[in-house]
Amino acid sequence: MEELTSNQLNKIPISASPFPRIVILGGGFAGINLIKRLNKQRYQIVLFDRNNYHTFQPLLYQVATAGLEPDSIADPLRKQLEPVKNFYFRMAEVFSVDPERKTISTEIGELDYDYLVVATGTKTNYFGNDSIMQNAFPLKQIPQALDLRSHLLQNFEAATISRDEQEIDSRMTIVVVGGGPTGVEVSGAIGELKKNVLPNDYPELDFKRMRIILLEGLGRLLNGMSDKSGEKSLEYLKKFEVDVRLNTMVKSYDGLKVTLDNGDIINTHTLIWAAGVQGNYPDGFPEDSINHGRLLVDEFNQVKGAKDVYAIGDISLMLSDEYPKGHPQVAQVAIQQGRHLAKNLKYALKDKPMEPFEYHDKGSMATIGRNKAVVDIGKLKFGGFAAWIIWMFIHLVSLVGFRNKIIVLSNWIWNYFTYDKGTRLIIRRFVMKNKIME
Ligand SMILES: Cc1cc2nc3c(=O)[nH]c(=O)nc-3n(C[C@H](O)[C@H](O)[C@H](O)COP(=O)(O)OP(=O)(O)OC[C@H]3O[C@@H](n4cnc5c(N)ncnc54)[C@H](O)[C@@H]3O)c2cc1C
Numbered sequence: 191m192e193e194l195t196s197n198q199l200n201k202i203p204i205s206a207s208p209f210p211r212i213v214i215l216g217g218g219f220a221g222i223n224l225i226k227r228l229n230k231q232r233y234q235i236v237l238f239d240r241n242n243y244h245t246f247q248p249l250l251y252q253v254a255t256a257g258l259e260p261d262s263i264a265d266p267l268r269k270q271l272e273p274v275k276n277f278y279f280r281m282a283e284v285f286s287v288d289p290e291r292k293t294i295s296t297e298i299g300e301l302d303y304d305y306l307v308v309a310t311g312t313k314t315n316y317f318g319n320d321s322i323m324q325n326a327f328p329l330k331q332i333p334q335a336l337d338l339r340s341h342l343l344q345n346f347e348a349a350t351i352s353r354d355e356q357e358i359d360s361r362m363t364i365v366v367v368g369g370g371p372t373g374v375e376v377s378g379a380i381g382e383l384k385k386n387v388l389p390n391d392y393p394e395l396d397f398k399r400m401r402i403i404l405l406e407g408l409g410r411l412l413n414g415m416s417d418k419s420g421e422k423s424l425e426y427l428k429k430f431e432v433d434v435r436l437n438t439m440v441k442s443y444d445g446l447k448v449t450l451d452n453g454d455i456i457n458t459h460t461l462i463w464a465a466g467v468q469g470n471y472p473d474g475f476p477e478d479s480i481n482h483g484r485l486l487v488d489e490f491n492q493v494k495g496a497k498d499v500y501a502i503g504d505i506s507l508m509l510s511d512e513y514p515k516g517h518p519q520v521a522q523v524a525i526q527q528g529r530h531l532a533k534n535l536k537y538a539l540k541d542k543p544m545e546p547f548e549y550h551d552k553g554s555m556a557t558i559g560r561n562k563a564v565v566d567i568g569k570l571k572f573g574g575f576a577a578w579i580i581w582m583f584i585h586l587v588s589l590v591g592f593r594n595k596i597i598v599l600s601n602w603i604w605n606y607f608t609y610d611k612g613t614r615l616i617i618r619r620f621v622m623k624n625k626i627m628e
Pocket of ligand 1 (some may be wrong): 215216217218219220221238239240241242243245246247248249250251282283285309310311312329330346372392469472502503504505519520521522524553
């Protein structure tokens with residue numbers, strides 16, 4: 191038998207194919223929608239993801255606040271994409287790309303491509319603040335949501351046995367930073383826990399002492415939505431006794447003390463960081479491919495300065511007259527770009543010219559506890575119960591996997607009628623030294 195060279199040994203084994211190979215990095219909304227639409231095409235498709243599952247990020251906050259099990263917002267990528275022909279999945283962290291050699295480098299070796307699609311989304315942006323990066327809780331991945339859930343519950347357990355009044359207050363104070371949809375939704379969900387759940391679980395604690403503080407650097411909440419939705423969300427949060435502080439920036443957090451830019455100090459064991467994301471692309475791209483931390487693409491999602499490389503979803507930056515700062519980093523853009531690129535790659539097989547991408551904005555929404563949400567759809571802007579029903583419906587139909595839809599719906603019905611949240615479990619104790627860095 192012929193011996194393999196070290197170069198060959200480092201190649202990830204994938205069957206030979208007469209078809210061009212498309213390598214896709216990331217099985218998020220963009221990646222899976224692209225792959226599903228490429229089924230039965232004359233391409234070999236290879237997907238890489240560091241996890242073997244797709245994460246439905248819009249409901250991560252419900253996992254963190256004991257509303258849902260983690261399994262119900264995740265779906266195995268192999269199962270999800272099983273019907274796709276000529277498809278291979280490899281679970282691996284991707285480190286870098288070499289657009290000259292048309293190769294990617296991963297933790298399990300290298301692979302050549304004919305076309306590369308980068309769909310690796312975003313990671314938490316701490317804006318270079320090390321103290322916050324070390325000590326705050328981000329909310330981008332399922333393990334992070336589980337860590338936050340454990341940490342919140344561990345704090346209440348610890349508060350019941352503490353004799354130190356200051357420590358009890360600090361453990362019962364939760365600071366959320368960022369008044370976008372994630373910050374607003376997580377604050378509302380914790381408000382609901384405070385109102386309906388925690389006082390029953392911990393009768394020995396005085397919940398008048400529990401504080402939820404939402405800090406936002408701008409002068410309003412939900413900056414990407416209408417003024418009306420921003421104002422309504424503020425009104426709803428006040429009903430949950432959330433102390434919303436606008437025009438307030440965090441300077442540092444040492445794990446026990448948040449220092450604000452106005453000099454104020456808040457003592458807390460928990461700082462949830464929902465203040466921003468940044469592009470999460472592999473190394474190796476030339477400088478002119480990158481703009482504002484995202485991969486700069488043309489109207490066909492082709493990355494500037496990297497031949498046969500495309501970027502879709504949160505990681506891509508497509509500048510246009512209508513979107514001079516690029517599209518919003520939301521699921522609908524990722525889904526539509528994935529589907530659109532599939533269409534263009536089919537055209538490429540037939541030597542047909544590609545079509546430019548056009549975003550169809552279906553609206554935006556956020557929920558703030560039971561019966562309350564805000565919705566902007568075109569000129570229609572409203573809040574309250576109807577908005578909440580629409581929010582639930584849209585999230586249910588968008589969830590990946592039929593099983594997940596059923597589980598989430600039954601959980602929501604249970605929570606609604608019992609005022610309970612069934613997953614107040616500390617499955618794995620959280621310790622700060624094991625915090626997942628991005
Ligand atoms: C907490 C939260 C709440 C949100 N709420 C909403 C909402 O309500 N509505 C809405 O429209 N949008 C919401 N979003 C935004 C939405 O989730 C994103 O716009 C969407 O997920 C982008 O899809 P994507 O495919 O570009 O990236 P992602 O869905 O982030 O997928 C990226 C994939 O790439 C993989 N990956 C990344 N780096 C590597 C690597 N180096 N190697 C291997 N694999 C890698 C990841 O594991 C992941 O599977 C929310 C986001 C968060 C974090």
